[in-house]
Amino acid sequence: MIKANMLTFMFIMVSSVVLGQEPLRLAVAGLSHGHVDWIFNRQHKGDVKLVGIFETNPDLIDRYAKRYHIDKSLFFTDMESMLDQAKPDAVSAFGGISEHVMVVRVCAPRQVHVMVEKPLATTLDEALEIQELASRHHIHVLTNFETSWYESNQQAKVMLDAGKLGELRKVTVNDGHQGPKEIGVSKEFFDILTDPKRNGAGALVDFGCYGANLMTWLMAGQKPLSVTAVVHQNKPHIYTEVDDEATIILQYPTSQCVIQASWNWPFSRKDMQVYGTKGYATAVDATTLRYRLDEGAAEESRILPARKPPFDDPFALLAAVVKGTVQLEEFDCYGLPVNVVAVAILDAAKRSAAEQKTIYLEK
Numbered sequence: 001m002i003k004a005n006m007l008t009f010m011f012i013m014v015s016s017v018v019l020g021q022e023p024l025r026l027a028v029a030g031l032s033h034g035h036v037d038w039i040f041n042r043q044h045k046g047d048v049k050l051v052g053i054f055e056t057n058p059d060l061i062d063r064y065a066k067r068y069h070i071d072k073s074l075f076f077t078d079m080e081s082m083l084d085q086a087k088p089d090a091v092s093a094f095g096g097i098s099e100h101v102m103v104v105r106v107c108a109p110r111q112v113h114v115m116v117e118k119p120l121a122t123t124l125d126e127a128l129e130i131q132e133l134a135s136r137h138h139i140h141v142l143t144n145f146e147t148s149w150y151e152s153n154q155q156a157k158v159m160l161d162a163g164k165l166g167e168l169r170k171v172t173v174n175d176g177h178q179g180p181k182e183i184g185v186s187k188e189f190f191d192i193l194t195d196p197k198r199n200g201a202g203a204l205v206d207f208g209c210y211g212a213n214l215m216t217w218l219m220a221g222q223k224p225l226s227v228t229a230v231v232h233q234n235k236p237h238i239y240t241e242v243d244d245e246a247t248i249i250l251q252y253p254t255s256q257c258v259i260q261a262s263w264n265w266p267f268s269r270k271d272m273q274v275y276g277t278k279g280y281a282t283a284v285d286a287t288t289l290r291y292r293l294d295e296g297a298a299e300e301s302r303i304l305p306a307r308k309p310p311f312d313d314p315f316a317l318l319a320a321v322v323k324g325t326v327q328l329e330e331f332d333c334y335g336l337p338v339n340v341v342a343v344a345i346l347d348a349a350k351r352s353a354a355e356q357k358t359i360y361l362e363k
Contacts, residue, residue, distance in 0.1 A: 024319035027052035027088035029079060029103045030095030031060040032188035033117055039092060039315060040068040047319050052086030054079045060188060079106050088112055090140075090322050092315070096198030097205070101126040108137040115142040115318045119209035119346060120339040122200035127343035131336050140321050141336055144314040145213050147175075147270055148333040151304040152283035156274045156291075157218060164293055165276030168255045171218060172273045173211030176203065176262035181238050183268075194242055201350055202242030203263045204231055208349060211259030212342035213333055214272060215250055221331045223341055224250035224257070227348035228358040234264050248349045 026048045028039060043050065053070070055061050056077050065072055076082035083091075083106065090113040093103045100116045107114050114134075120143045121127040134141045147153055159165050177183055180193045192198050199205055208229075216222070227250055231243035238244075244263040250256065272283045279293035287306060292299040310316035310326060317334065320326035328335050348359040 023047055023049040024315075024322055025049055025051045025087065025089045026315070026318075027054065027082055027086055027091045027112075029054045029091050029093045030099065031055045031064055032057070032096070032186075032192055033094035034185050034189040035117055036094035040064070040070075042313070042315060045313075045316070048315050050074065051088050052076055052082040054082045057188070079103070083107065083110050083112060090115065090318055092318070093117065096192045096195070097200055098122045098126075098198045101130055104130045104133050104141060108133040108139050111137060111139060113140040113142075113318070113322050115144055115314065118143055118145045118213070119200075119205065119343055120336075121343050122197070122205070124340075124344050124347040127340045131340050134336060140318075142314075142318060142321065142334040143213075143336075143339040143342075145210060145333055147210050147214060147272075149307055149312055149314075150270075150283060150286040151307045152285065152287060152289045153214065153272060154307065155289050155302075155304060156272065156281040156283050159281050159291065160218065160274055160276065164279065165274060165281060165291075166278030168218065168274070168276055170255060170273075170275040171211075171215055171257040172260070173214055173257065174260045174272075175207040175210040175270050176260070176265045177268040178265060179235065179238065179244060179263035180206075182263075194239055196242050199242070200346065201231075202239055202246075203244050203261045204229065204246035204248070204349055204353065205346055206263075207261035208246050208248050208259050209342060209346060210270065211248065211257060211261070211272075212250075212345040212349075213338060215257040215259075216338045216341045216345070217331060217333045218274070219252065219255075221337045221341060222252065223344065223361050223363070224252050226251045226358050226360045227345055227352055229349035229352040231353040239263065243353070246349070246353070248345070248352075250345065 053075050061075050091107050093100055093116040100121055104114050130141055180190050193206060229248045232245045233243060235244050246261040248259040274281045281291040283289055287304045289304055290299055290301045306312050310320040331338050348361055352359045
């Protein structure tokens, strides 16, 4: 009986390790991105342990230390020192998009995995460098998009893949809000979003990246033949250096995608319409899906449950991927293959808008 109980105890202990019960040791790189507060508001979940924070702005350090009662010993002003002393399993980047490549340059040789906020990089060259570093050093680099958590998007793709919509012909993706200043982002986040070097562009990158990511996911990583973009400044007195309105058209051999990205809408929206030769599906929000599958049928609507864990939370997913309990599909919205192409699309869109012509992508 004692031997049996001991075996049971050992099985439980081994199972706990296999199932990844130990929390992921996570460090944060930067505090200027407006989404960083999420990590401090989910510590109670226990799947992630915060072991270090890299930040050079003393005002941000003091603000977050006071707001979340963080021990000052967790803060570092040198990223390499943080990695060497805190020894995280992964780093989540919350600075400017242009800083993502720097984070990966420092983390990859140390075998530290990385998750960045959307999009992956400001330029295609940076995206390709990140991809090469991740491959050479065998690390995961995930890109977090809110729309990756939407069950409505997932089910629209299920319908498309199952042939219920027929062959894909057109996709429209609408993402935006009233504008960063109008919704009251922090000064540090506003400075990033309105800096063409740190953010890559304005609304074109901030919200155009969603459509580039989703369409590449729907197309299983395929690049478009061409990219055409038009940008404008409706509020040049606020957004002096970047666009606040952008429309991007992606042309494929037998389908087209129209991406509407805006800092001028009356309220926030993130929706997608997928049209095939048999029917259409509209992802209205995270859990609402509308569809019509026959000319003689009425449109139907479904309220879906949220995506199942860990796909409903980027930090939970990061922990699962790093620990090996979840393996991403080849062309997952979070993965490098899709997000390198997404950056190629944004890169071409910026060129198209600047040169006022259609840009044709190399195969």
